[in-house]
Amino acid sequence: MIDSRLNLLIAVCEYGTVTAAAEALYRSPSGVSKQLKELAAELDVDLLERHGRRVRLTPAGQRLVTHARALNAQWETALSDTTAAARQLCGPVTLGGFPTAISSLLTPAVVRLRDRHRLLQPVIKETFSSETLTALESGAIDLGLFVAGESTSHVADSHVEVISLLDDPIDLLVSEDHRFATSDQVSLADAADEEWISGHAHQDAYIELLAATRAIGYAPRVAHYAQELTATTAMVAAGLGISAVPRIAMSVSHPKVVQIPLTGSQIPRRRILFALRRGSRDNPRIAAAITALRDAATDSQVQQREPVSQKRPEGS
Template sequence: MIDTRRLRTLRAVADHRTVTAAAAALHLTPSAVSQQLVALEHEVGHRLLERDGRGVRLTAVGRILLGHTNEVLAQLERAGADIAAYTAGTAGEVKVASFATAIGLVVAPAMDTLRDKEPGIQVRVLDAEGDQSLTMVLDGAVDVAVAVEYRGAPGEDDLRLFRIPLYSEPFDIVLPRDHPLAAVPDHDGEAAPAPERDAEMPPTPEHDARTAPVDTSPASTHDPRALPVDTPPTPERDTRTLPVDTPPTPERDTRTLPVDTPPTSERGTRTLSVADLSGEIWIGPYPGNPCHDVIALACEHAGFTPEFAHSSDDFSAVVALAAAGAGVAMVPRLALRGTDLSGVVIRPVPGPKRRVFAAVRRGAERHPLLIPLLHALQDAATALRQAPSM
């Protein structure tokens, strides 16, 4: 009989690529991790790891075992969730790791909802940027991650995680007021004025240019808020989806934010392309921040590599540097909320988007403490989408 604790250790080593990093994630000593791996190899009867430079990698047998490990651990999560549902009810602590903007936009509103509807659930929030939140979920440090899509992020088919799309938002170009592109005429031939604070993209009943775009792609064939069941999944019912008491309606699609069309010339915000910024000095987040990946990839597709002269993960600092004439930037639209824009001009840019999702360990989506929280996050994303203005 294989010890499941050793399987968790194997997965941690596979994720972190070194025994030392895996030990830190598991709150164990490196020698304890090594001992568990040796014991697991004896149980299996094969070598599971081999050296790879300064780290380690799985052998062929190790990769086979890891595939089964993900399924076994997910099933254990489901078993724990079912037992908790039967015995504990909805009272206890849930830990959430999220990046700063989403804490204000969806996590805090979700906590407010739970305070009224599920007072027995205590939510503890940790600020985690980049891929930290997903790593924390996989390592068991937190229960829920609110994260941004990035290159190399675990996909929807990853057996370790259960993902729930929340919203997506476009990026805007941030220019100093005296930048040549800030004075480029709009479609009506007049130069665009610099936006005033909190009024750079005023909403209309039909179109709020400061919100993010609607996802017009066809809906998936499964119900993204369907109640999970114990029966095996069928083509008509994907049991990996989030449980809910009522089916969704088109008005409650929480995956994206409006609006897909660019702001109009009446707003003085003519659309620019990423290619227009080739050769500019850039201000942006540090490498490793998912937004840095989005910006770098957009520039790569436009045929150039951005030159980052200034780096900050705080978008209010990025805007302040742009206002000081230090360079240009691309910032997620909702990150501009509440930021002083008096010294810059905002231009929409088609294409790049920041896609935000929640994630839990596969099988944990059934847990009675997590079901209300995941619904509350979706409801907060719905309210964000439906808000008349930012």
């Protein structure tokens, strides 16, 4: 096994502080600090140095992180080769993802895995996009879904393999008595005078909406802020505004709201990718998970092409 202290050092490299690394790995800062000091003492080199309130890796620490990532990749290759020799596919595989991905992609993928491989033990773990890299490196997850964006650009690193899964269009969500509720499609230009319910400025739903509306000459007039789907849907149903929601988030219909595709030259969408540790793709457990995930994504895209009337609640 690879020395677990090396992954602690990698986390400190990623997060910049011992405290942040410890929180990401669900460890105590004092415990992480103690283990890194023990590692430095065993190697007889300084691995970290103070830089204001933060710490940074010394040249020796940076080299050790590079070697640690290479060792992790070799270990994943060894695990893949060993697992491939087993007669039956069995054991745990942990899939991480953000909330809407869990409901629309990971849940049906795990159902498939359990049906296809009875001895496999798939586990779903909620993991936000910004946490994907550390969760992979720490071993908390084996495969992680995330939304591409500036905050996740670091995920595409040399020691992590990143693969595109699907593009998720952003739809309009309105109350059942809204003027748009009977429309088959709506352009963002037609919604310029509406009041919006949206996430905060750093959240992907707002970022995608703002980019699309700016491209046609306006910024959305946000009346209320919410990212969580239940809260957003409740406010839309009450007529407090309209919202832009990822299509896969509305895989289960909600009463008193209508989901409408956007049309025009500027249609906001999210790019959903998944990441895994380099060297692990040939691991039969992970390969089976990737196949199930791609099948779930294909089904999701087929459902997205259904007529809008099929997605509206009865009576709308």
